[in-house]
Each structure stands twice: as C-alpha cells, then as structure tokens.
Amino acid sequence: MSRTESTGRAPSDGLVGGEAFYTAPPSECTMIGVISRDDQSAAVEELFQLFKTPWEMYKPERSYDVVVATVNKIPDVDARLLVIYGAEAKTNDATNGVVGRSRYQGASLSYGQTQLPIYGEVLTFEEGSAAVPCVAAGTEVAGLRVCRTETTLIRVGYDLFEEVDYLLTVGQPPKNAAFPTLDVHITMLREWILDCGIALLEIPPVPAGHRFIVCLTHDIDFAGIRRHRLDHTMWGFLYRSTVGAVSNLLRGRLSVRELLRSWSAAASLPLVYLGWAKDFWEPFGWYLRIEKNIPATYFVIPFKRRPGDKVVAPHASRRGAAYDVSDLAHWPTALLEEGCEVGVHGIDAWHSAEKGREELEKIAAVTGESRIGIRMHWLLREENTFRVLEEAGYAYDSTVGYNDTVGYRSGTTQVFRPAGARTLLELPLHIQDGALFFPQQLDLSESDAWLRCGRLIDHSRTFGGVLTVLWHDRSHGPERFWGAFYVRLLRALTTLDGWFGTADQVVGWFRKRRGVSFERIEGTDGVVRTRVRYQGEQILPPLTIRVHRPSAAGNWRGTAVGTSSNFVDITWNGETTADLDYECDSVALGAAGGSSLR
Numbered sequence: 367m368s369r370t371e372s373t374g375r376a377p378s379d380g381l382v383g384g385e386a387f388y389t390a391p392p393s394e395c396t397m398i399g400v401i402s403r404d405d406q407s408a409a410v411e412e413l414f415q416l417f418k419t420p421w422e423m424y425k426p427e428r429s430y431d432v433v434v435a436t437v438n439k440i441p442d443v444d445a446r447l448l449v450i451y452g453a454e455a456k457t458n459d460a461t462n463g464v465v466g467r468s469r470y471q472g473a474s475l476s477y478g479q480t481q482l483p484i485y486g487e488v489l490t491f492e493e494g495s496a497a498v499p500c501v502a503a504g505t506e507v508a509g510l511r512v513c514r515t516e517t518t519l520i521r522v523g524y525d526l527f528e529e530v531d532y533l534l535t536v537g538q539p540p541k542n543a544a545f546p547t548l549d550v551h552i553t554m555l556r557e558w559i560l561d562c563g564i565a566l567l568e569i570p571p572v573p574a575g576h577r578f579i580v581c582l583t584h585d586i587d588f589a590g591i592r593r594h595r596l597d598h599t600m601w602g603f604l605y606r607s608t609v610g611a612v613s614n615l616l617r618g619r620l621s622v623r624e625l626l627r628s629w630s631a632a633a634s635l636p637l638v639y640l641g642w643a644k645d646f647w648e649p650f651g652w653y654l655r656i657e658k659n660i661p662a663t664y665f666v667i668p669f670k671r672r673p674g675d676k677v678v679a680p681h682a683s684r685r686g687a688a689y690d691v692s693d694l695a696h697w698p699t700a701l702l703e704e705g706c707e708v709g710v711h712g713i714d715a716w717h718s719a720e721k722g723r724e725e726l727e728k729i730a731a732v733t734g735e736s737r738i739g740i741r742m743h744w745l746l747r748e749e750n751t752f753r754v755l756e757e758a759g760y761a762y763d764s765t766v767g768y769n770d771t772v773g774y775r776s777g778t779t780q781v782f783r784p785a786g787a788r789t790l791l792e793l794p795l796h797i798q799d800g801a802l803f804f805p806q807q808l809d810l811s812e813s814d815a816w817l818r819c820g821r822l823i824d825h826s827r828t829f830g831g832v833l834t835v836l837w838h839d840r841s842h843g844p845e846r847f848w849g850a851f852y853v854r855l856l857r858a859l860t861t862l863d864g865w866f867g868t869a870d871q872v873v874g875w876f877r878k879r880r881g882v883s884f885e886r887i888e889g890t891d892g893v894v895r896t897r898v899r900y901q902g903e904q905i906l907p908p909l910t911i912r913v914h915r916p917s918a919a920g921n922w923r924g925t926a927v928g929t930s931s932n933f934v935d936i937t938w939n940g941e942t943t944a945d946l947d948y949e950c951d952s953v954a955l956g957a958a959g960g961s962s963l964r
C-alpha cells in the first residue's frame with residue numbers, strides 16, 4: 367500500500383481521466399438491483415453515494431446477485447439475496463412464511479450489540495421456524511432471514527430509504543446524537559451481502575492508507591476582547607471570570623491556577639483596551655502555534671454589527687459581531703500561507719441568496735479563492751437553506767450539527783449532498799467545544815468529554831468518513847480554559863491514522879469520490895465486468911478500490927457492526943487505466959496502473 371501525505375495539500379489543477387475494470391466471472395460480478403418507490407429516488411441515489419458500490423434501478427430482464435426492495439408488490443426476482451424493507455405487508459410475505467405482528471411509530475432496534483434508532487414505522491414479525499431473527503426490537507423481531515436453496519431473503523420491518531431521507535433532511539434528535547445510524551444501515555446491508563457469500567466492490571469513504579479523516583474548524587465570533595467595551599460580552603466575561611470562576615473551582619471544573627489567571631485577566635482588561643497588555647482572546651497566533659503543520663479552517667464574520675434577519679432566539683440582537691474580516695489585518699493572509707482555509711461565518715446566507723452572495727464576496731475578496739464554504743453563525747438554517755446557499759455560489763456548508771450536544775445529526779461520518787442541493791455538499795459537524803462544556807449544554811467534566819470524543823473517534827475509524835471538530839476562537843483563553851483539552855485531543859488525533867484536510871480539501875475529496883461511477887459491461891466472451899469510471903482532477907490523496915471477498919455462503923455473522931471482512935485494496939488516483947482481474951485471492955493491476963496490494 368502506498369502511503370499518502372498525512373496533511374492536506376491542494377490538488378493539482380490538471381484534469382485527468384481514468385477507468386478501472388473490475389473483471390469477475392458473471393456469478394461474482396455484484397450489481398445491486400434496487401426496487402424502490404418513485405418518490406425515493408433521491409434517497410436511493412444518496413445512499414449509494416455513501417455506500418459506494420455498483421448498483422442500478424432493477425431491470426426485470428437482468429439477473430442480480432442482490433436485490434434491495436422497498437415496494438409492497440415484490441416481483442419474482444432472480445437473485446441470490448433479496449433484502450426487503452418496509453413496515454407494510456409485502457405480496458410475497460405469506461409465501462415466505464413471514465407473518466407481521468405489531469406496528470410501531472419509531473423504535474430503538476438492535477443489530478447484534480449495535481443500537482439502531484428508527485424514525486419511521488416499524489413492523490415486527492412472528493418468529494417462524496424457518497426464519498432466523500437478525501434485527502431485534504426489544505423482545506420482538508424486526509428483521510428475519512429466511513434461507514432457501516436459490517435465494518436468501520432478509521425481511522426488515524422498516525423502510526431503509528425513508529430512514530435515509532429522514533436522517534439527511536430532518537436529522538436525529540439530540541438524544542440519539544451518539545448513534546451513527548446511517549453508517550450502521552450501510553454496514554448491515556454490506557454484512558448481509560458478504561455473509562451470503564457474494565463478492566462486493568466498494569470505494570470506502572476514506573483515502574488509501576488512512577482509517578479516517580479529520581477536519582479542524584474554528585468559528586471566529588470575537589477575534590479578541592478588545593472590541594468589547596461595556597457591552598454584554600464584557601460584562602458577561604467579568605462575571606464569569608470572577609464569581610463564575612469561584613463557582614467552577616468549587617465544582618472541580620477549574621484549578622486554583624486557572625482561577626488566578628481568570629482574575630488576573632479580568633484585572634488586565636483596561637490595559638488590553640489601551641493596547642498595553644496582550645489580548646487574551648486573540649485566536650490566530652495560538653491556533654497556528656498548536657496546529658503547526660496541520661491545516662485548519664477558520665470561519666470568519668463578513669460584516670460586523672449585523673445580527674441578521676429572521677433570527678428567532680433570545681437576545682437575537684447579540685448575534686451581531688464586534689469585528690469583521692476587514693479588521694483582521696494580516697491574519698487571513700497568514701492563515702492561507704500556513705495552508706489553512708478561510709470561509710464565511712454566515713449571517714443571513716441561510717435564508718437569502720442575495721445576502722449570502724454579498725457575504726461570500728466579502729470573504730473571497732480577502733482570500734482570493736474561487737471556492738468558498740460557509741458555516742452559519744449560531745448554526746441557523748431552515749428548509750431552503752441548502753438551495754439558497756447553492757444559489758449564492760457556495761461550494762459547501764458545514765452547519766449541520768448540534769449546539770447542545772456532540773454526535774451525528776445526519777447519522778453519518780460522511781460528507782453528503784443535502785436535500786435541495788445539486789452541487790453543494792454538506793460537511794457535517796460532529797464535535798464542538800461549547801456543547802461539551804457549557805453549563806447549559808452537556809456541562810461535562812474533562813474526563814467525561816474525553817470519553818465522548820473517544821467514542822466519536824472510534825466510530826470514524828470503524829466507518830471511515832470525517833470527524834469534524836469545532837473549537838471556538840476564544841475557548842483557549844480565560845475564562846473558559848478549554849485550550850488544554852483541545853491540545854490533548856489534537857495530540858491524540860495526530861497519533862492516529864487520520865488524514866487532516868481543510869474543509870474545502872475534505873469536501874473536494876468526497877466530491878471526487880462521488881464523481882466515480884460504475885458501469886456494467888457484458889463482453890462478447892460472456893464475461894461481465896464492472897467498469898470504474900472517473901473524469902476530473904487527480905484524486906489526492908488517492909482512494910481505494912476495495913474488493914470484498916465473500917466468506918463461505920451461509921457463514922452468517924449478523925452480530926456486530928465493524929466486523930472485519932476479507933478484502934483486497936487497490937490504491938487509485940483516477941489518473942491511470944487499470945485492468946483489475948479478480949482471481950481467487952489476488953487483484954492485479956494492468957501495466958499502466960501502478961501497484962498496490964494488501
């Protein structure tokens with residue numbers, strides 16, 4: 367396996383095109399046929415961008431290894447594995463001995479040891495002697511496996527594509543934030559296919575040689591305390607750094623040393639205003655120092671003293687920032703020179719394309735970049751936000767996350783295309799400092815916060831995808847003192863096998879992966895090939911074409927998410943043409959393909 371850069375680099379501008387051919391005997395050339403309702407096509411397409419494997423809408427004249435269906439009228443299909451989802455009765459339930467039991471609106475299911483929240487309807491089944499339970503709803507059965515000689519049937523009591531649609535539009539409530547629900551759905555389907563003894567071609571959501579991606583981001587809300595004179599921010603700071611600090615000391619959340627630093631910072635305020643003492647909230651120098659050689663993304667305010675329109679929240683007028691990008695002097699240039707990115711911390715862009723464009727242009731004029739991304743101040747958004755942002759010209763958004771907890775609003779570690787967008791992609795936000803530590807949010811001790819972050823890191827390394835971290839600009843200084851925790855988190859992340867990229871680089875990598883397509887080619891020799899196509903900029907770091915080799919048919923695990931499968935990986939940057947011949951246990955690249963085997 368060729369190792370790739372561990373820090374992000376801007377891709378070269380040269381357009382390349384490449385094709386890879388995965389050749390397999392017809393019986394091993396897995397193409398998933400999908401039979402869904404007409405109104406589910408967007409969810410189907412997005413699911414198979416995240417679970418990047420060959421698929422097509424079901425064609426009756428073809429035979430498939432795997433058919434996935436959510437319709438109620440199930441045709442007679444020629445497939446080795448038929449996975450039927452849905453809470454409605456299906457036309458073939460009776461012939462398969464499947465008998466419904468109870469219907470629920472939403473449920474917490476379990477797949478082995480893994481919990482799976484379901485947001486739509488769930489049907490449970492009577493346990494039959496010919497069927498083996500594979501998904502549980504408490505003491506009841508919500509998924510069954512019926513083994514027959516020709517076709518294995520998996521009957522699941524919820525609708526996969528309805529769940530995908532719900533997760534990517536409405537998203538999970540904070541109480542379920544800890545569950546990477548969408549990634550678990552993908553894992554279940556993959557495991558059912560492999561456990562049936564069917565080979566699978568897949569492009570995992572992570573660059574070759576890495577287990578996960580890390581995207582460090584900073585929302586710049588203040589850019590120092592010196593612009594806050596006699597306003598609510600200053601009074602709030604004075605209260606929290608004196609009285610609040612004593613309370614935090616008594617709660618065990620602050621050390622005596624930090625208490626004294628807090629008091630000293632409060633006392634130094636007049637000198638900070640006079641320019642005689644260091645501004646202890648100044649963010650850029652501190653972050654550049656501790657993130658040396660690691661690219662980060664800074665979302666900065668385009669217009670000061672603008673609280674924005676349509677803000678329905680207590681103290682909406684306080685949303686206006688005391689600074690904007692034109693007050694940052696040399697810092698934007700310094701950040702760009704260090705390989706960092708500067709994006710828009712949006713004010714009105716979430717509801718107005720015109721204002722969004724104005725905000726974009728203000729930042730682009732400073733950075734000189736043509737591709738600009740955004741995260742909304744206070745994480746505001748509404749139903750039309752993604753369409754509006756796309757119309758304003760943004761390349762990506764990174765607003766979908768929680769203010770009050772950490773985890774997976776959309777149930778995934780992956781960059782996805784949000785509803786209403788055609789080109790704009792969403793970089794989901796997973797960890798933010800305020801959610802972990804604010805008394806009115808999770809109010810965690812450092813050790814509890816560490817455990818929470820550790821679980822999210824583990825998920826990323828299991829499923830791939832990105833872990834997006836937000837640490838605010840003033841969090842390192844008094845009176846928060848969340849800097850030490852961040853340094854520890856950063857140190858832990860850099861010792862793992864992650865690829866660090868700016869938001870634009872990470873989104874760009876996923877965009878290229880989305881640009882890869884599969885094509886079914888039937889040769890005159892009767893051999894069916896899967897052609898992997900890509901046209902565009904070179905994929906850096908390269909992706910992996912993974913060939914999962916099937917376990918023996920009937921070797922059912924069906925127990926734990928993340929079970930390692932037997933696979934061969936090919937590193938591919940989309941530039942070369944490669945003939946991939948899948949034999950018993952090896953994959954060989956054609957002459958032009960470079961090489962890497964695992």
Ligand SMILES: [Zn+2]
Nearest residue numbers: 585587743744
């Ligand atoms: Zn903000």
